[in-house]
Amino acid sequence: MPITTWRNPTPVVTHLSNRPYPRRVEITGEPGATRREVGSHENLRASRSWWDLDADNYQAEHGDFLGEVDFVWCPERLREADANLLGDVRGKRILELGCGAAAAGRWLMTQGAKVISLDLSGGMLRHAKDQNLSSGVPLTLVQADAANLPFGTEQFDIVCTAFGAVPFIEDSARVMREVHRVLKPGGRWVFSVTHPMRWIFLDDPTEHGLVAVHSYFDRRPYVEYDETGAATYVEHHRTLGDRLRELIAAGFTLVDLVEPEWPPGHDQTWGQWSPLRGRLFPGTAIFCSVKS
Template sequence: MIHEYEPEATRRATGEAESSRASRGWWDRNADEYQTEHGAFLGDDRFVWGPEGLDEADAALLGPASGLEGLDVLEIGAGAAQCSRWLAAQGARPVALDLSHRQLQHALRIGGGVPLVEADATALPFADGSFDLACSAYGAVPFVADPVRVMREVRRVLRPGGRWVFSVTHPVRWAFPDEPGPEGLSVAASYFDRTPYVEQDESGRAVYVEHHRTIGDRVRDVVAGGFRLVDLVEPEWPAWNTQEWGGWSPLRGHLIPGTAIFVCERD
């Protein structure tokens, strides 16, 4: 009998190239399972900022929906482009970008005619000043070794006055076990330990990488990237949401934040 090797979870240093390679491979391998498990929650044309279920239709973090018509919008880490389809339904002109070829195949499967681009967020293949808005719901930012490179690339492709809104796992969650039950409510690690979380194969090659930044680090990254932070949203867990999503759950969500959304503007 052949036993499939379970990746080893560890905390260790990892660079930009290894992180990018691991992310592309992980999402290509796991896109089918991800879309099967979470597709109903995400919808085909819904803009959800995170597991809490905060909807852009209600939050208007990119601005009023009525003001999106005719705007060029870049979605980074778009997955199957659900958010981009919602933007298109408001009259915007979205472009959905993702590192994973398999995720973009799911975008094609769902359809909707949104332009799709396969590329790394640290090297956006667009001319300066191509977009009015940029957004990312849990895409790219947590998975890159140098998030300031992403910030600077986003600033470059935005027009003056452009807004950049992105969501990530709330940094405080890194101090707690990634468990949805009571065991996920006790501090188990230092919040200040920035060592990346890595899953690696038998040869020590990273197959999944996620990078931890404190709230202060994220703010400094935004500023270093040339943006002004205008809001930091920490969604509360709504009563209607009874689902668990990995370490996110109603139990934890009612007690500690799970998502941080950074609303930034380019001067």
């Protein structure tokens, strides 16, 4: 299945971790991390380059957990087959944003949906294309921008993403408006992100990550940079209230906010997610909304 490429330059990536950062970082000719504002072009370069370069490592580390044909919402291992957050998908036209290797899109196809899976990163879509072949599920893949969706109005019944797109675009409110535009009336928009409260902690799955050290209200993005000071990775924090206001302003009605609990017997650590932290506070927030 060929990949359709659209020349839209806003980062759309899939990632399952907000990272630790020092309280102060000076640009001294060495790579590092900080909290600072970034422009859209710098954000674009960093996100697209990061995921193109990291695609192989990401898939090698997390591919078994995500599977080739499965819809896993989060590191807590909540599956759409069990949660049914999208409802009955048979015959529905679905757009998956920030798809990565697109295991979720392929699973939705096996449930009778008509699916397009979209990502900015050619590196991640290369894995999606390979898994289309190995799984025998011919999912349509599009390389494009979640903030400038290359589709007409009211084209989809459902739009969804598991940790894709939303945290990696500086104007996430625009993503909400674009999703609203392409959804049919009454259409469903469901997305998972790192739970906003996790941003007050270090990205540490051990007991050292249980102490609050950062302000929940610091909305400056987390930025990793190279020796020249140029951003190489960018992720954005929004509070729960921010997310709700973005949805409402775009014309959505929130119908559920899911905070998955850590399931018994799940002993796998994924970045900052671990059984220790998962038993104490949520790591993921899943926003379920409908187009008003």
